[in-house]
Each structure stands twice: as structure tokens, then as C-alpha cells.
Amino acid sequence: xxxxxxxxxLGLFLAFVGLFASGLFKPDxxxxxxxxxxxxxxxxxxxxxxxDRPALASSDLATGKPRLLNIFASWxxxxxxxxxxxxxxxxxxxxxxxxxxxxxxxxVDGFLRRYGNxxxxxxxxxxxxxQIALGSSGVPETFVIDxxxxxxxxxxxxxxxxxxxxLLARLRDAQ
Amino acid sequence: MKLIxxxxxALLAAPVAAQTALPPAPWADRQIPDAAQERRARALMETIxxxxxxxxxxxxxxASMAGDMRSQIxxxxxxxxxxxxxxxxxxxxxxxxxxxxxxxxxxxxxxxAAPLLLLGLGLLLLRGRxxxxxxx
Numbered sequence: 001x002x003x004x005x006x007x008x009x010l011g012l013f014l015a016f017v018g019l020f021a022s023g024l025f026k027p028d029x030x031x032x033x034x035x036x037x038x039x040x041x042x043x044x045x046x047x048x049x050x051x052d053r054p055a056l057a058s059s060d061l062a063t064g065k066p067r068l069l070n071i072f073a074s075w076x077x078x079x080x081x082x083x084x085x086x087x088x089x090x091x092x093x094x095x096x097x098x099x100x101x102x103x104x105x106x107x108v109d110g111f112l113r114r115y116g117n118x119x120x121x122x123x124x125x126x127x128x129x130x131q132i133a134l135g136s137s138g139v140p141e142t143f144v145i146d147x148x149x150x151x152x153x154x155x156x157x158x159x160x161x162x163x164x165x166x167l168l169a170r171l172r173d174a175q
Numbered sequence: 176m177k178l179i180x181x182x183x184x185a186l187l188a189a190p191v192a193a194q195t196a197l198p199p200a201p202w203a204d205r206q207i208p209d210a211a212q213e214r215r216a217r218a219l220m221e222t223i224x225x226x227x228x229x230x231x232x233x234x235x236x237x238a239s240m241a242g243d244m245r246s247q248i249x250x251x252x253x254x255x256x257x258x259x260x261x262x263x264x265x266x267x268x269x270x271x272x273x274x275x276x277x278x279x280x281x282x283x284x285x286x287x288a289a290p291l292l293l294l295g296l297g298l299l300l301l302r303g304r305x306x307x308x309x310x311x
Contacts, residue, residue, distance in 0.1 A: 030229055035270050102197050102239055127200040128243035135268030137226035138240070 031156050034135030040150050042133045046123025049100040049108045056097055056123030062149025063095075066174035068167070069143040070098040070119070071131060074111035076139045082158035083115035089164060090118035094171060097121045101131050101139050142167070146174035199239070200246030207249055216249050219258040222275040223248070223265060232275065 036042070041058045048055040061067055070086060072079040090096055098119040100108050108122065125131055134143070136154075144153040144167070152174040155167065207213040220234040227238035233245055251261055265273050277283055 032226060032269055032272065035266075035268055102243070104197060126197065127246060128240055129247060131240075132244060132247060132265075132268065137269065 032137040033156070034137075034151070034154050036135045037151050037154050040148075041145060042130075044123075044130045044133065046099065046125055046130060049098075049103060049105060049122040049124035050112055050117070050119075051105060051109050053117070053119055053122045056099065056121040058149065060121055061097060061145045062147065064147040065095065066147055066152065066171045067095040067097060067145050068171070069145050070096055071101060071134075071136050071139055071141040071143070072098055073101045073103050073139045074107040075103070076101075078158035079140045080111070080115050082140055082160075083118075085159040085161060085164055086118040087116050088161075089159075089167065092164075092168060094168070095120055097123075099123045099125050099130060101125050101128055144170045144174050199242045202246040202249035202253075203242035204245075205249075207253055209253075212252050213249075215258050216252040219252075219261060220245055220248055223262070224273050224275060226269070226273070 041061060043058045045057040046055055061069060068086075068089065086096060096118050098121070100122055103124060103126070105124070108124070112119075123130070134151075136143075138156070140158050142155040142159060143151050144155075146152045153170045155163065159167065207216060217234065221232050223233045223244065225231045225233045225236035225238055225241040225244075227240050228236045231241075233241040233248075248261055252258065262274055262276070271278060271280065277286065279287070
């Protein structure tokens with residue numbers, strides 16, 4: 001009995017070393033997923049963010065067919081990097097709407113002229129209110145919205161070329 | 176005189192040229208006139224984690240998203256919403272992670288129990304010592 005007590009502090013010490021070492025060597029994961037995945041989109045109405053695209057409301061997203069909702073901003077560099085992939089998705093027949101975060105109409109117009117415009121509707125979220133309501137923590141993010149207006153999937157970060165088939169599969173699943 | 180006028184005009188021109196750079200949200204860095212409401216908003220902001228700078232609270236962070244969250248919290252407090260209902264609303268979107276305030280969720284029970292357990296262990300050790308000394 002006594003010998004167990006003598007070894008206890010060393011055992012505890014080693015357990016803590018193990019705990020800290022596992023924390024040190026585990027890859028860092030700072031991605032914050034929205035808890036609203038699987039739930040209906042929160043209701044919102046936004047003004048138009050671009051001169052040649054209509055405004056966006058949550059009711060526009062429940063159309064009976066799955067759509068993509070892209071969260072972007074003209075000041076965001078990875079958003080420019082994912083533009084060709086969004087174009088490829090559009091060419092594959094996907095309907096894409098967007099919300100421009102903390103943006104202004106002349107800047108959005110300039111961004112779309114430069115990188116192309118794959119969007120059907122673009123809402124302007126000047127104070128990130130809708131972004132916070134969606135549980136989105138940055139730009140760019142892309143939500144798959146099913147036909148009933150529920151969030152089926154959230155893609156965090158820019159869409160790389162090899163994410164396109166995965167997103168197409170998610171859209172098919174959301175039918 | 177002309178020079179002064181030109182300089183004054185230059186001062187006016189600067190904000191016009193900068194119109195696309197978005198100013199911070201109205202209540203991001205402005206206190207609520209009612210001191211009690213500001214105190215409540217402040218206490219909440221200090222326990223909500225910034226999504227951009229993840230080890231800071233939104234009260235401490237200069238990230239634009241933190242500014243937008245501060246502004247939204249102040250506006251909702253001014254509209255009469257309770258701080259805890261705003262916290263619950265945020266947790267429903269970002270998970271427990273977004274709040275610095277520990278909850279009573281089962282995963283945290285060891286955290287709450289640890290002080291009691293350690294105190295009990297200490298008392299036990301102390302009793303053993305005292306008994307031994309009396310015996311000697």
C-alpha cells in the first residue's frame with residue numbers, strides 16, 4: 001500500500017508530461033464550424049451589393065433546388081483565389097448567391113469586373129450582422145443550402161480545384 | 176488667403192476619396208449613454224471570444240469582426256435584450272467555444288469538483304500528520 005503512494009507523484013507527473021506533449025504535437029485546429037449546419041437558415045434581408053445583381057433575402061434561397069451561398073468580400077485575397085472555382089461550379093449548372101461582408105458597392109463592382117461574376121444575387125452585409133447570425137467566422141466560406149432553405153454543409157476557407165467535385169456531391173446529396 | 180482656402184478644401188476632399196473604406200460599425204467603439212447598460216454590455220463583451228484573434232475577448236480585439244460584434248451587442252442591449260440571452264444566441268451559432276464563461280456541462284464537472292477533491296485530500300493528509308505527531 002505504502003509503495004503505491006510513493007510512486008503516485010511520479011505517476012501524476014508523467015501523466016501531465018504526456019498530456020502536455022500530446023497538446024504540443026497535435027496539429028492546431030482553429031477552424032470554427034457553424035452549429036447551424038442541418039438547421040434552417042436564419043431569416044434575413046440584405047440590400048444589393050453590386051450594381052447589376054439583385055439584393056438577397058433568406059427567402060430567395062429556398063427555391064426547391066440546392067444552391068450555394070458564398071460569403072466573400074472584395075478586400076479578401078483568398079476570395080479572389082477561389083473565383084475560378086466558383087466560375088467552374090457555375091458552368092456545371094450550380095446556382096450561386098453571395099453575401100459581401102463589410103463591403104461597399106463600388107468595391108464589389110470592381111472585384112467582380114476583375115475576377116468574374118458567378119453570382120445570381122448578392123446581398124451587402126456592411127456590419128457582419130448576417131455573417132454572425134449564420135455562425136460564419138470569416139471569409140471566404142461557402143454554405144450548401146438545400147431546396148427547403150436548410151444549411152446542408154459549410155465549407156470554410158477558399159474553394160480549391162479539388163474541392164469542386166466534393167461540393168458538387170454535397171449539392172447532389174442536398175437534393 | 177488662397178493657400179489657406181486650398182488647404183481647407185484639401186481637408187474636405189480626403190474623406191470623399193476614402194468613401195469606400197468602411198468606417199467601423201456605429202457602436203463598435205462608442206459607449207452606450209446609459210452607464211448601467213454599458214456596464215452590462217462591457218461585462219458580456221469581456222467574456223465573448225473574438226473569432227479572428229482567438230485568444231482575445233471581443234472587448235480587447237481590434238479585428239473588424241470583433242468591432243461588428245461589439246456594435247451588435249451594444250445595439251441589442253440598448254433594445255432591452257438580456258446579456259445571457261445574447262450569449263445563448265452566440266453559443267447556438269459558434270458553440271460553447273465562443274464564451275469564456277464556464278458552463279455546468281457534464282464535461283466540466285471534473286473542473287468544478289477538482290477544488291473540493293484537492294481540499295479534501297489536503298485535509299486528509301493534515302489529519303494523518305496531526306495524528307502521527309500526537310502519537311509520537
